[in-house]
Amino acid sequence: MITARGIKKQFGDLQVLKGIDLDIRQGEVVSIVGPSGAGKTTLLQILGTLDKPNAGEVSVNNIAIQQLSEKELSRFRNANIGFVFQFHQLLPEFNAVENIILPALIAGKNKAKSEEKARSLLAFLNLHDRETHKPAELSGGEKQRVAIARALINDPAVVFADEPTGSLDSQNQEELHKLFFKLRDEFKQTFVIVTHDLHLAHRSDREIKMKDGYIE
Numbered sequence: 210m211i212t213a214r215g216i217k218k219q220f221g222d223l224q225v226l227k228g229i230d231l232d233i234r235q236g237e238v239v240s241i242v243g244p245s246g247a248g249k250t251t252l253l254q255i256l257g258t259l260d261k262p263n264a265g266e267v268s269v270n271n272i273a274i275q276q277l278s279e280k281e282l283s284r285f286r287n288a289n290i291g292f293v294f295q296f297h298q299l300l301p302e303f304n305a306v307e308n309i310i311l312p313a314l315i316a317g318k319n320k321a322k323s324e325e326k327a328r329s330l331l332a333f334l335n336l337h338d339r340e341t342h343k344p345a346e347l348s349g350g351e352k353q354r355v356a357i358a359r360a361l362i363n364d365p366a367v368v369f370a371d372e373p374t375g376s377l378d379s380q381n382q383e384e385l386h387k388l389f390f391k392l393r394d395e396f397k398q399t400f401v402i403v404t405h406d407l408h409l410a411h412r413s414d415r416e417i418k419m420k421d422g423y424i425e
């Protein structure tokens with residue numbers, strides 16, 4: 210479902226990715242682990258089409274990313290890819306439902322239907338009583354679950370998550386782990402997760418270990 214071949218990336222003189230080949234199948238929870246500076250986030254950004262490699266090719270759902278124009282790429286990304294970051298990046302002035310439906314509105318979907326879907330996602334995430342709460346009125350774990358609902362609103366082929374449990378305590382980390390696996394089991398949702406959380410990595414379907422710009 211995601212194929213990367215010969216990915217290289219450098220920033221100035223620094224060669225961060227030195228030739229990465231990778232295949233990710235639908236319904237897999239894949240963790241990318243490795244020491245700080247190994248290139249994990251850089252790889253995630255390239256797989257997620259947020260950054261371009263200096264060499265190599267990425268395809269998502271059989272679409273070769275480098276062949277898309279910038280406009281086609283943003284449309285493709287919004288429709289096919291969900292993102293979850295360490296810090297939720299919810300908009301403070303919007304409530305949970307309003308935050309979740311933003312990618313759907315950008316994709317031109319019907320507002321009422323999107324709200325209905327946002328509410329059912331919130332119910333699935335055990336947040337049915339938080340629909341009208343703004344981010345400041347939610348706990349860290351709740352904010353992260355709202356961010357996951359936002360990532361899922363357009364039924365993405367894949368969700369990329371960068372340290373999604375990094376700002377959570379162990380109980381909330383555990384809840385988020387369970388949620389990833391529940392979404393995989395019930396919806397065949399694919400996740401690619403950069404993490405220092407080894408408990409999560411060990412429970413994943415696959416652990417990809419990076420070191421110095423290579424996969425070990």
Ligand SMILES: Nc1ncnc2c1ncn2[C@@H]1O[C@H](COP(=O)(O)OP(=O)(O)OP(=O)(O)O)[C@@H](O)[C@H]1O
Nearest residue numbers: 220223225243244245246247248249250251252403
């Ligand atoms: N935009 C950039 N410009 C210059 N250097 C960068 C840029 N992004 C990343 N780097 C450098 O590339 C290297 C790899 O960074 P990356 O964030 O991919 O590592 P990482 O494995 O995710 O590390 P961590 O676990 O600390 O988040 C680091 O040395 C970093 O400083």
